[in-house]
Amino acid sequence: DWWPGEPSEPQWRRQLDHAENQLHQGAWAAAVDAAGAPELHNSARALWLMARALDAGAEARRDNRMLARAIAAYFRLLKMADGLSDARLLSITNRTIDRVYFQGTYLSAEPIYRLLIRRFPNEPAYHNNLTISFLMANRADLAEGVLKETLRRWPDDQVALAHYGFVLKTQHNRLEEAVDLFEKALKDDSGPACEARFYYHLGDALLLLGRFPEAHMVHKRGAALGHFLSPSQRSLYNVPRLKSQPxxxxxxxxxxxxxxxxxxxxxxxxxxxxxxxxxxxxxxxxxxxxxxxxxxxxxxxxxxxxxxxxxxxxxxxxxxxxxxxxxxxxxxxxxxxxxxxxxxxxxxxxxxxxxxxxxxxxxxxxxxxxxxxxxxxxxxxxxxxxxxxxxxxxxxxxxxxxxxxxxxxxxxxxxxxxxxxxxxx
Ligand code: LMR
Ligand code: MN
CATH class of the missing domain: 2.60.120.330 (B-lactam Antibiotic, Isopenicillin N Synthase; Chain)
Known part of the structure; x- marks a missing residue:
């Protein structure tokens, strides 16, 4: 697999191989030094090694500052995205997003998802993941913009429908619309949006609307699917074996x-x-x-x-x-x-x-x-x-x-x- 900015001189290629060896042996400080040589400044492979070495070091030492340096290195590497293969780009973005989430800075995932959306414009998953990162950052307002665009392009996308239902219910109290969206998203109790929280919010929206028999049906469906402990016990953070009685x-x-x-x-x-x-x-x-x-x-x-x-x-x-x-x-x-x-x-x-x-x-x-x-x-x-x-x-x-x-x-x-x-x- 090809890396952009690969140095032509054998000496610097050997230095990169050396950095990679150090990294594999767990000598991440030595790997950071070797990959950080100014002559390797334009080498994507050097940045990749540097980022992974800092990442490994941060994990070993539980060091948040080193983690921030690792993330910064991943971001510099992603500036060279055009020269990276799909597989390589995805492995880098996956790890970067994972580390950004671990750090709790959900909004920083936005540029990564924007990059993935540009690169894979026909994949609704990246739109949806951007929506989810906005929601985790407590920015339903930003999520809403992405959702509208997603549903304009993919009106039947069940993940987007479910999240838009969630936003309409929790941000705007637009309950009837939310119910319709959830119903589509959870159609036939199958598909990628069939998650406990959407059954929960669908049932709750129906309760709010006073549509009690329908709410009960949803709660029964959710319990039958294992999303709820029972139709009436609908907490989402559970330890399963505990004795249950009202x-x-x-x-x-x-x-x-x-x-x-x-x-x-x-x-x-x-x-x-x-x-x-x-x-x-x-x-x-x-x-x-x-x-x-x-x-x-x-x-x-x-x-x-x-x-x-x-x-x-x-x-x-x-x-x-x-x-x-x-x-x-x-x-x-x-x-x-x-x-x-x-x-x-x-x-x-x-x-x-x-x-x-x-x-x-x-x-x-x-x-x-x-x-x-x-x-x-x-x-x-x-x-x-x-x-x-x-x-x-x-x-x-x-x-x-x-x-x-x-x-x-x-x-x-x-x-x-x-x-x-x-x-x-
Ligand atoms: C509740 O927990 O929902 C209520 O029982 C609280 C209360 O003050 O009765
Ligand atoms: Mn209560």
């Missing part, structure tokens, strides 16, 4: 001490929750069909929100005594205040790795929590325990603001190693 009895868990301690101190916890009222923040996920709902986080992803426990020392003392609560990296500990007249529409949490304990604190009369098929009521000074990966819904038909303390705990069946290593949510 409502739990505290006695089925090792969390009786936590529950007893919360119940014993509930009046003090109520006081702490009320004293901090100025700090509560509005719920922003769009889960309310109507009404007002605000929350005060104490712990998020297993970490105290700085300064919060000064405001709620008794509450924090109790939850800190249960590591499965205070260090639950897939949950939160928070006060949750719902105003009369509020309806929280049916929704599911993100993971089956936690159970959610609620301590009723005030004005629970006329308030209802449905989890899957069973509706219960809070009581002041009493805990409820449920699995919020199941569909749940809240009504406040009472007359005064309802306060509860929410304490997420690791699912009891998770091993200590899993509790340490599962990525936070």
């Amino acid at each position: 409502w739990w009895d505290v006695s089925q868990t090792p969390y009786s001490n936590l529950a007893r301690a919360l119940e014993a101190s509930w009046r003090k916890i109520l006081q702490e929750g009320e004293a901090a009222r100025a700090l509560y923040e509005q719920e922003k996920e769009g889960l309310r069909e109507k009404g007002e709902w605000s929350q005060l986080d104490l712990f998020v992803r297993g970490q105290e929100v700085p300064g919060r426990c000064k405001r709620a020392p008794v509450t924090c003392g109790i939850v800190r005594a249960e590591p499965a609560a205070a260090s639950c990296r897939r949950g939160q500990i928070k006060f949750s205040l719902i105003e009369p007249g509020t309806h929280v529409r049916p929704h599911v949490g993100p993971t089956n790795c936690r159970l959610r304990m609620h301590l009723g604190l005030s004005n629970t009369t006329g308030t209802y929590l449905r989890v899957d098929r069973e509706t219960r009521q809070w009581r002041e000074g009493k805990v409820l325990l449920f699995d919020d990966s199941f569909e749940h819904e809240v009504w406040h038909n009472g007359t005064r603001p309802r306060l509860v303390l929410i304490v997420d705990v690791w699912h009891p069946a998770l091993t200590p190693a899993e509790r340490r290593s599962l990525p936070a949510i």
Whole structure:
């Protein structure tokens, strides 16, 4: 295979062979030196060796600065793309994109995908991957532009249809259109867009539209395909073997001490929750069909929100005594205040790795929590325990603001190693 800018002098060809040998032997510093000779400045092969040596070194040393140098070398190499074979170009772009994603700088993938789109203009996959990189960078606005162009050229591309449905639903609340796009994308439950998250968003859009029987059909399809644990348990970040039930009895868990301690101190916890009222923040996920709902986080992803426990020392003392609560990296500990007249529409949490304990604190009369098929009521000074990966819904038909303390705990069946290593949510 041919490299552009290959030096004509045998000496410099030998130097490149030497650099390559060093690289293969893991002597990446020597390889960087050999490939970095000024005489090899125009050699694509030298840049390739340099980039790979820096890349290997960054990996071995876990060195982010060296990784940045490797990525810069890959980018310089990609400037010579015109002289590279398809196979070679693709192996370079694949690795560069992989490293850029690892670094978390998703927007930097844009020029690489633009290059691939120019080189392979009839391949929708590169358009779609650019869309996905924009979405990972939280730039739905940029993704939308690419999606429109993709669908102009390939109106039936299922991956583009699904992502456009996602953008219309989540950015513009254009739910009917989103539903139509998802339906096309997931047609016959086969094809490249048949992913859990699109079943999730299709079902959720139908729920938002009040089209409940259709939503249920989608949830059944998603569960039958293995995308959901069951039609009503639709979390997307799951450990598969965990016991699944909507409502739990505290006695089925090792969390009786936590529950007893919360119940014993509930009046003090109520006081702490009320004293901090100025700090509560509005719920922003769009889960309310109507009404007002605000929350005060104490712990998020297993970490105290700085300064919060000064405001709620008794509450924090109790939850800190249960590591499965205070260090639950897939949950939160928070006060949750719902105003009369509020309806929280049916929704599911993100993971089956936690159970959610609620301590009723005030004005629970006329308030209802449905989890899957069973509706219960809070009581002041009493805990409820449920699995919020199941569909749940809240009504406040009472007359005064309802306060509860929410304490997420690791699912009891998770091993200590899993509790340490599962990525936070
Ligand atoms: C929920 O987690 O969706 C609700 O149960 C929260 C709340 O305050 O009732
Ligand atoms: Mn919820």
